[in-house]
Amino acid sequence: MNTNPHTDIQIEINRNTNDLTMEGNKYSVLLPTYNERDNLPIIVTMLAKTFDENKIDYEIIIIDDNSPDGTLEVAKRLQQIYGEKRIILRPRAGKLGLGTAYIHGIKNATGNFVIIMDADMSHHPKNIPDFIRKQREKDYDIVTGSRYIDGGGVYGWDLRRKLISRGANFVADVLLNPGVSDLTGSFRLYKTPVLQRIIDATISKGYVFQMEMMVRAKQFGFRVGEVPITFVDRVFGESKLGSGEIVAYAKGLYTLFTTV
Template identity: 50%
Template sequence: MLKPFVFFLLFIYFIYFKINMSQACLYSVIIPTYNEKENIPYVVNMIVNELKGKDINFEIIVVDDNSTDNTSSVYKQLQQIFNEEKLLLIERKGKYGIGSAYMDALKIVSGDFVVIMDADLSHHPKYIYDFIKRQKETNCDIVIGTRYNKKGGVSGWGFKRILVSTVANFLAQFLLFIKLTDLTGSFRLYKTEVLKEVIQKVDGKGYVFQMEIIVRAIKLGKIIEEVGYIFTERLFGKSKLSPNEIYKYILGLLKLFWTC
C-alpha cells in the first residue's frame, strides 16, 4: 500500500512543479530612463497593477543613464515599496542611448518575452495585455504598438510634433517598402531570443534605432504584428527629441535605403 501512496505524492509534486515552472517570470519590461523621477513612480505602479491584476508574471528592468534628477534613487525606493515584485535596476555612468540600454538589460532578463516602453507615461501599461494576446494568437516574433492604424491615435501633441512623426514614418515606409504603420514608436513586445538576435545587427542610435531594428527584423524574416494604442504626451519633464535626433534619423534612413 505504501508504494502507490508514494507514487501519488510524486505525481502531485510533479504537477505542482510543472505549474510553478509555467508561472515563472515570462515577461521582462525594459524601461530606459533619463531624468524621469516624477514619472517613474506612476508608470511602475501602473505596470504592477495591470499585470498582477491579469495574473501575468513579469519583472521590471529600469536602465538609468546617470540621471541628474536622481531617478535611480526614486526607483530604489520603489524597490522597497514593491518588495514582493522583481524590480531590477541598471545604473550607468553616462548617457549612452536607448539601443545600448536594451543591450545591457538583455544581459539580465529572465523572461521569454521582452516589452519595451518609455517611462514618461506616453505608453499606458494597459496595452501590454493586448500585445500579449496578439502574440499568443499569432505566435509572431514582434508586436508593434502603433499610433497610426484605426485603433491608434495621439493625444497632446502639437501640429509640429505630429508632422515630424508622420513624415518620419512615411519616408521609412516609402524608401524601404515597408507596410507597417508605425516604425518610429518605442512601445513593443519581442520574443527575447529575437530581440537578442536582431539588436546585434543595428547600428543606429537614438530616434533611428526603433526604425532600424524593425527593418533588420523584416530582412531576417521575422513575423511582425501591430496593435493600435493611444499615445499620450508626457505629463512631467521635457521631450528628448531634438533637431540633432531628426538629422541622425534622416542619415540613418538613407543609409538603410542604400544598404538594405
C-alpha cells in the same frame, strides 16, 4: 445543449487567448530612464497593477543613465516597495543612448518575452494584455504598438510634431517598406531570442534604433503583429526629441536605404 465539436474547440481557443496566465511565460519590461524622477513611480505602479490583475509573471528592468534629477534614488525606493525580484536596477555611468540601453537591459532579462516602452507615461500599460493576446493569435515574433492604424492615435502634440512623425513614417515606409505602419514607435513586445538577434545586427543609435529594428525584423523574416495604441505626450519633464535627433533620423534613414 451544444453538440457541435467545432464550436467547443473554438470556445476553448477563445478562452485560452483571453487567459493571460499561461504557465512558464515571463515578461521583462526594459525601462530606460533619464530625468524621470516624477514619472517613474507612476509608470511602475501602473505596470505592477496591470501585471498583477492579469496574473502575469513579470520583472521591470530600470536602466538609468546617471540622471541628475535623482531618478535612481526613486528607483531604489521602488525596489524596496516591490522587491528585488520585480524591480531590477541596472544603472549606467552616463547618457549612452537608447540602443545601448536595450543592449544593457536584455543582458539582465530573465523573461522569455521582452517589452520595451517609454518611462514617461506616453505608453499606457493597459495595452500590454492586448499585446500578449495579439502575440498568441499567430505566435508572432514581435508585436508593435501603432498610432496609425484604426483605433490608434496621438494626444498632446502640436501640429508641427504630428507632421514630423507622420512625415518620418511616410518617407521610411516608401524607402524601406518595413511592413508596419508605425516605424518610429517604441512600444513593442518581442520574443527574447528575437530581440537579441535583432539587437546584435542593429548598428544605429538613439531614435533611429527603433526604425532599424523593424527593418532588421523584415530582413530576418520575423513575423510582426500590430496593436492600436494611443500615444500621450509626457506630463512631467521635457521631450528629448530635438533638432539633433531629427537630423540623426534622416541620416539613419539614408544609411538603411543604401545598406539594407
